[in-house]
Amino acid sequence: MTKTTLSLSEPRQRGEALHLLRRVIAENGREHLAGYAVAALCLVVVALTTAFMAWVMRDVIDEIFVAGNRAMLFTLPFAIFFAFFLRGIASYGQGVILARIGNDVVARYQRRLFAHLTELSVDFFGETRSAQLAARINQNVSGIRDTLNLTVTSLARDLLTLIFLIFAMIWQDWALSLIALTAGPPIAIMISRLSRKLRKATRQSIDLNSRVLGSMQEAAQGIQVVKAFTMEKLLRARTDDLIEKAEERSNRIAIITERSGPITETVAGIAVAAVIAWSGYRSIVYGYSPGSMFAFITALLLAYDPARRLAKLQVQMERALVNAKMIYEILDEAPRQADAPDAKPLSVAGGEIRFDAVTFGYHAEEPVLRELSFTAPPGRTTALVGASGGGKSTIIALIERFYDTASGRILIDGTDIATVTKHSLRSAIAYVPQSPVLFEGSIRDNIRFGRPEASDAEVEDAARKAQAEEFILTQPLGYETPVGENGVTLSGGQRQRLSIARALLRDAPILLLDEATSALDTRSEVLVQRALETAMRDRTVIVVAHRLSTIVGADQILVVDRGRIAESGTHQELLTRPNGLYARLHGFQGGADASQTIETETLP
The missing domain is CATH 1.20.1560.10 (ABC transporter type 1, transmembrane domain)
Known part of the structure; x- marks a missing residue:
């Protein structure tokens, strides 16, 4: 045989x-x-x-x-x-x-x-x-x-x-x-x-x-x-x-x-x-x-x-x-999120983002999002909160079209993102990941990745808005200082501020923040939060947060639980629901002194 x-x-x-x-x-x-x-x-x-x-x-x-x-x-x-x-x-x-x-x-x-x-x-x-x-x-x-x-x-x-x-x-x-x-x-x-x-x-x-x-x-x-x-x-x-x-x-x-x-x-x-x-x-x-x-x-x-x-x-x-x-x-490995044959460039007017009955899972038998629907109004800030593993970061990844949905649609200003080119979609989005990523080159190079054609003055302005210039100027070569492999010579907070500066320099109509302030100390968080408040004006912002203190002023807060939107409203509206998930999250974090991070436990 x-x-x-x-x-x-x-x-x-x-x-x-x-x-x-x-x-x-x-x-x-x-x-x-x-x-x-x-x-x-x-x-x-x-x-x-x-x-x-x-x-x-x-x-x-x-x-x-x-x-x-x-x-x-x-x-x-x-x-x-x-x-x-x-x-x-x-x-x-x-x-x-x-x-x-x-x-x-x-x-x-x-x-x-x-x-x-x-x-x-x-x-x-x-x-x-x-x-x-x-x-x-x-x-x-x-x-x-x-x-x-x-x-x-x-x-x-x-x-x-x-x-x-x-x-x-x-x-x-x-x-x-x-x-x-x-x-x-x-x-x-x-x-x-x-x-x-x-x-x-x-x-x-x-x-x-x-x-x-x-x-x-x-x-x-x-x-x-x-x-x-x-x-x-x-x-x-x-x-x-x-x-x-x-x-x-x-x-x-x-x-x-x-x-x-x-x-x-x-x-x-x-x-x-x-x-x-x-x-x-x-x-x-x-x-x-x-x-x-x-x-x-x-x-x-x-x-x-x-x-x-x-x-x-x-x-x-x-x-x-x-x-x-x-x-x-x-x-010969084909990209799985290939552009459709008739894909056209995305044109963003207001920046409304709408999820229409979206189901998605990294494995077909284990859905992360289940028939999820919501609308992020144009020019407003929408915050996503909830226990870890609920699907918040997955929502961010789907907006960037890092993955395709199993069913349902994601629309920006009424246009299905599956029908537009990935390049035009991502060009309209500024993104700050939870774990900051830096590349080989200088500090100036890493900020300029946000918009390669930006001038030195614009790069430095973005760094100031991200409260990064104070530590940049203390580096041996200032903006020309090499960052080392993935920014190994910088602290976590410093790397995150450079990541935020890169997003600010992009000046895109849509801003996605995935725990953008998680690596910052209290002082830096306050400073960056002020900078972000300025940067978020007249933009559609979706922010994932564990510390509720960072999203108190959001126009809309969505509580994500087990792949669905369990609650929505403003901070004050959600607190009026004493048995609601948001109110309990708020209580877990010490009420008004919301300084602790939600643990990875599943919400009751």
Whole structure:
């Protein structure tokens, strides 16, 4: 049963490999056609000069050593020198050209991968560990380059060299050539079997190595938590286990890859020994020319290297194609929140946001929102409160269209956001997440991400409104100070104020605040709250809050409970309902002194 399954899958796997090879060549061949043509020409020169070395040996032996022809003492050595010179120049040319093309191919796929990753939906990154994804891309991206370079060098150098040398061998002695070529079929059969075993082992090795690198990256990013919870020993044990498995797979690949060596050398040794014995016998017994025999043996020995490389080509190509295939698996991942074919730009007049019977769940069997409906009036502030896990942050994510609803509609000024382009939708929204995110670059760069065309004066004005300038100016380089990886050199409150400054700079008609003041101390919260009150004027604002003190002045407060709107009204209206959820939340937080955070317990 296993043999039958393997035999049926082999043609399919070969077909997939050929399809992948054609795709790699189609996507890159035309772009670098001229470069590959020049490199191929250089490789042809290498092949011709190699064959010439074997060809000229007959005259070297017969004319110089046997016949004693002094005229050839200059001609033949100069010809050999010139052949080596040409070969050196051609080898240098093809090496530089293929390296430049390979580097360009890697750079193009890195740019293409990053562009594609930025287009993929948020749920893709929720299902894929970012550290492992980065490690996998880093390992696999060279597979495209290796596939192309192996194809060119194998066809233009090794195959042509072997063909030219075989032609020289046949020209010298066809009978000896038949003896030498008997080594080919058994080596080809053995390599074909090894390549099938290598395919699976290579895939496993790449996955394990990406997990190792991902584990190291995660530990580096969360080193404070690692040390605070004394997780060093536990993480070392987990990573050591992954490293041990990766090492075992790598050793397995080495065993499979190098297994061809002893067999190839043995079979080739038998062929070469047979040729030498037979040619020596004929030379001694029948007086055959020693020049012809020496030229034939030289051609045979020179043919061994390209033949050995071609024998290993399938093994090397398997490894390169596995890497290339894993890159294409990412590139072929389709964005799940793609724009509709007839999507149009969103035009925001007032900024009214309306949820119409929206149902959504991150998993189909576990809905987070259930037939949820509400309207956020234009130019007003709507606050979402409730216990953690009730769906507040999910509402924010759906407005940004990070996810698509299972049913129902979300409308902005009466337009279904599923019918407009994501770019125009998100361009009309300023967003402050619960956990501030900063990127590589300076403080000024991170604020300017809100509106790249903004002037320095506008950036600094946004920082002042977000109460961030006071700490920015104390930094070593002021606005030009690098923030470090995800703002590691700044406090949580400082990072949050920069995140708020970025949103203020965007100057969008819709402002979404997901616990925007959660990381601020009391003084900063008061200052930022004043800045936000100014920024929220004449904008549609939806704010998620746990501390009720931050949303007392909201025009509308919606209490979200188990995916539905349980209550709505102003702060004073909701307090008049003594048994209402909002009143109880208010009581949990100490009444008027609402300074504590609601715990993650489900509301009674």
